[in-house]
Amino acid sequence: xxxxxxxxxxxxxxxxxxxxxxxxxxxxxxxxxxxxxxxxxxxxxxxxxxxxxxxxxxxxxxxxxxxxxxxxxxxxxxxxxxxxxxxxxxxxxxxxxxxxxxxxxxxxxxxxxxxxxxxxxxxxxxxxxxxxxxxxxxxxxxxxxxxxxxxxxxxxxxxxxxxxxxxxxxxxxxxxxxxxxxxxxxxxxxxxxxxxxxxxxxxxxxxxxxxxxxxxxxxxxxxxxxxxxxxxxxxxxxxxxxxxxxxxxxxxxxxxxxxxxxxxxxxxxxxxxxxxxxxxxxxxxxxxxxxxxxxxxxxxxxxxxxxxxxxxxxxxxxxxxxxxxxxxxxxxxxxxxxxxxxxxxxxxxxxxxxxxxxxxxxxxxxxxxxxxxxxxxxxxxxxxxxxxxxxxxxxxxxxxxxxxxxxxxxxxxxxxxxxxxxxxxxxxxxxxxxxxxxxxxxxxxxxxxxxxxxxxxxxxxxxxxxxxxxxxxxx
Ligand SMILES: *[C@@H]1O[C@H](CO)[C@@H](O)[C@H](O)[C@H]1NC(C)=O
Numbered sequence: 001x002x003x004x005x006x007x008x009x010x011x012x013x014x015x016x017x018x019x020x021x022x023x024x025x026x027x028x029x030x031x032x033x034x035x036x037x038x039x040x041x042x043x044x045x046x047x048x049x050x051x052x053x054x055x056x057x058x059x060x061x062x063x064x065x066x067x068x069x070x071x072x073x074x075x076x077x078x079x080x081x082x083x084x085x086x087x088x089x090x091x092x093x094x095x096x097x098x099x100x101x102x103x104x105x106x107x108x109x110x111x112x113x114x115x116x117x118x119x120x121x122x123x124x125x126x127x128x129x130x131x132x133x134x135x136x137x138x139x140x141x142x143x144x145x146x147x148x149x150x151x152x153x154x155x156x157x158x159x160x161x162x163x164x165x166x167x168x169x170x171x172x173x174x175x176x177x178x179x180x181x182x183x184x185x186x187x188x189x190x191x192x193x194x195x196x197x198x199x200x201x202x203x204x205x206x207x208x209x210x211x212x213x214x215x216x217x218x219x220x221x222x223x224x225x226x227x228x229x230x231x232x233x234x235x236x237x238x239x240x241x242x243x244x245x246x247x248x249x250x251x252x253x254x255x256x257x258x259x260x261x262x263x264x265x266x267x268x269x270x271x272x273x274x275x276x277x278x279x280x281x282x283x284x285x286x287x288x289x290x291x292x293x294x295x296x297x298x299x300x301x302x303x304x305x306x307x308x309x310x311x312x313x314x315x316x317x318x319x320x321x322x323x324x325x326x327x328x329x330x331x332x333x334x335x336x337x338x339x340x341x342x343x344x345x346x347x348x349x350x351x352x353x354x355x356x357x358x359x360x361x362x363x364x365x366x367x368x369x370x371x372x373x374x375x376x377x378x379x380x381x382x383x384x385x386x387x388x389x390x391x392x393x394x395x396x397x398x399x400x401x402x403x404x405x406x407x408x409x410x411x412x413x414x415x416x417x418x419x420x421x422x423x424x425x426x427x428x429x430x431x432x433x434x435x436x437x438x439x440x441x442x443x444x445x446x447x448x449x450x451x452x453x454x455x456x457x458x459x460x461x462x463x464x465x466x467x468x469x470x471x472x473x474x475x
Contacts, residue, residue: 058448058458061329061366064089065445068367077344077353087332087360088341088353091368093397095341099361100397101405103339107361110334115185118204119178122252123259135256136410138246142239143410151305154421171210177203179262183452211254220244220253260411266454267327268415272422273461274325275318278382278444280435280463285384289313293427301428308420316387318419322401323375324382324444327454329366331403335359365401370445374398382444430465437464 068091077088077095090096099107113126120126124135181200215221218237221244240257247253279286292314297307308314335355345353355361372379375386375398386392392399402409409415426433435441439462448458 058450060451061364061449061455062445064330064364065367065370068371076349077341085334085359086356087362088344088355089362089364089367090341090344091371092343093368093374094343095361096363096368096400097397097405098340098342099333099363100400100403100407104406106335106337106339107333108336110332110360112186116182118201119182119207120259120262121255123255125259125262135259138243139256139260139410142242143414145242146239147413151302151308151417151421154418167210170206174203174206174210175261175265178207179266180452186453207258208254211257212250215244215250215253215257221247221250262453263409264411264415266452266456268418270325270327270454270456271318271322271415271419273456275321275419275423276426276433276463277447277457277461278321278324279317280433281441282382282384283434285317285382286433289317289423290427293424297424299428301425303421303424305417308417308424311420311424312388313384314420314423316384318416318423319387320382320384323365323369323399325455326365326369326401328401329451329455330362330364332360332362335361365399368398368400371398380443380445429467431468432464432466434464436462 068089076092077090090099108128109126113128116126122131124132124139127135177199181195181197181203185195218240220241243256243260244253247256279289292311296310297303300307335357338357339355341353341355341361343350343352345351369375370379376391378386397404402412440447440459450456450458
């Protein structure tokens with residue numbers, strides 16, 4: 001019975017009581033910790049599920065906007081409760097500037113190179129440090145040169161899109177499959193190795209072989225190709241030949257070319273199709289644009305750079321399209337050392353925030369564009385005139401469809417010209433472009449979307465067109 005009575009143990013009994021209490025306390029503490037952990041995991045799983053499901057019905061970005069809304073009117077950051085490292089979603093332009101420019105060196109891509117490697121190998125999107133600097137310098141030179149060229153090369157691009165040989169089609173299809181695979185791996189981030197399907201790797205192989213065959217057919221790795229021969233004069237292949245001249249191996253060249261293709265192909269296509277989706281849903285804007293194009297270049301078949309610069313309303317339309325539908329709507333960085341974000345912390349959200357090494361910072365032009373305290377009460381609307389009132393003159397780091405800072409998109413000028421040129425040509429070729437009867441005309445941002453690395457409308461961009469020049473229509 002003595003064992004049942006702690007007092008019978010004398011001093012030892014006291015220890016035992018104290019020990020028992022401690023143990024009890026420890027159990028309580030551990031249980032609380034376990035419950036909290038469980039809660040965090042359940043919340044995380046719930047968070048993941050919400051993320052996953054919202055993406056499955058094409059509503060991931062709307063979901064991110066809805067959680068960012070809780071932080072109106074301050075532009076604070078949101079901390080995701082996900083498994084893995086802490087992740088902040090930054091909204092404040094000062095934080096975007098710190099991440100992409102001022103404290104650029106404190107951040108890296110984390111596991112992105114490994115995620116992208118099967119398709120993109122050792123190209124600019126997967127590189128950091130010295131290798132990235134080398135690629136950037138190499139590609140920058142070619143883009144700068146492209147700025148002095150006339151716009152004829154866009155014509156051949158337009159035609160190439162129309163008549164694709166079967167082999168081209170296989171390449172295009174594989175490129176899509178491979179890109180979707182990359183997007184899936186990207187979303188799984190640290191667990192990317194789970195996504196390694198045979199179809200993904202097969203698609204990467206087909207894409208690689210296609211580019212390698214092209215390199216050999218064109219003799220791109222052979223010395224002396226650069227300076228003589230008819231082909232060297234053709235402006236469309238000039239870019240490729242210059243990159244070839246500075247690539248050490250066929251694989252290096254293949255990787256660079258694929259990176260440029262990835263950067264330029266789908267982003268531009270997304271921008272164009274969102275722009276036309278918006279235009280057919282806003283016929284007054286389309287009419288005004290037609291009038292501007294007609295007054296500056298009439299029905300000329302090939303607008304020049306100079307003429308495109310004299311179409312400011314076209315610039316407003318493209319800017320507004322990129323604001324509402326930035327082709328890369330969601331992006332992130334990983335801290336490579338402990339650093340700070342200048343604002344968003346403390347009780348009133350104005351103190352700096354500590355970001356530890358290994359933590360993630362997510363940024364999204366799509367979400368930021370819909371912040372009413374940045375773009376005003378009509379932030380959700382296609383309000384192209386906002387670009388001509390002067391209210392956005394100091395917009396700074398609230399508008400970053402081309403990133404900015406040391407990793408600013410090299411193709412910015414190129415793609416703006418390509419989109420403008422193509423828009424002008426389509427307006428000149430079709431005297432009417434309008435929303436087909438019965439096609440849904442839902443408010444901006446509520447349509448179904450498809451998010452891979454870029455994002456597009458899940459229902460495509462359907463329009464009704466009638467051929468004939470503007471003047472014929474009027475005549
Ligand atoms: C479009 O946005 C850029 C900022 O990225 C700005 O410099 C430019 O002036 C804008 N264009 C128009 C026509 O407002």
